[in-house]
């Protein structure tokens with residue numbers, strides 16, 4: 001019997017598993033949806049990557065391949081020995097290939113791996129680093145039109161090399177993300193985020209080929225306004241806030257994420273809040289870092305506004321704001337006071 005394909009396991013935190021829904025039978029749409037909302041790093045982030053073990057050649061391959069993403073996304077990967085690195089890459093051959101998604105990585109204890117490369121080739125490195133920057137599986141696209149032969153998929157993945165129990169297979173392959181959790185464009189058969197599977201896995205004979213390269217749409221999507229657009233003159237494009245002055249802003253397009261920065265001139269209690277009628281979600285990073293998450297908040301402010309109160313040391317802070325409902329837009333203000 002032929003071996004089942006090697007499958008990737010994108011690790012989701014428990015709060016997201018609850019939000020999944022079963023695939024819709026016979027969905028015929030062609031739209032592609034590959035970014036879970038609220039997972040992306042602040043635009044322009046430098047993400048530090050540390051290796052937990054691995055041979056020189058394994059590490060060299062990752063350092064060589066992974067930055068293909070940052071030729072398109074406005075992100076940098078900095079390979080470092082720093083124990084506080086946001087990303088920890090392990091090479092455990094017995095643990096498959098998996099990664100946490102986007103800024104979920106910031107919730108994993110610093111001693112633990114966030115991304116495992118149980119085997120190494122260009123395709124799997126690009127795929128797992130795609131998860132790391134916030135992308136999910138193309139085959140879980142809720143409008144992808146895949147009609148799984150569930151029993152066959154569960155049976156094949158229960159054997160080598162994956163040894164998945166039925167629940168793992170349901171979560172990673174058969175279930176689809178609910179549409180309101182996702183950004184997306186059209187379905188892309190060439191996406192690096194689409195895994196290969198045989199026609200026997202679907203009831204309508206659909207199969208896919210293994211993708212080893214970033215597709216044209218992968219490159220365009222990560223550089224789009226919804227994810228990591230390049231900024232003229234470089235940097236993050238963060239809008240500078242003056243402390244105690246409300247800044248008018250708006251989520252102008254569905255899925256848009258706004259980024260602000262402010263200076264804490266002296267140590268002390270600061271309150272960062274949004275104002276207005278738009279239900280936004282806010283995340284605070286710093287000091288002097290776009291990737292050191294301090295807190296996030298949905299509704300602690302007035303009405304559906306976000307509010308974070310924190311004792312800050314002097315430095316530069318970053319505030320990421322998105323709509324709670326990625327299909328919606330709206331105006332709001334953001335105010336830093338102390």
Ligand SMILES: [Zn+2]
Nearest residue numbers: 008009010137
């Ligand atoms: Zn994957």
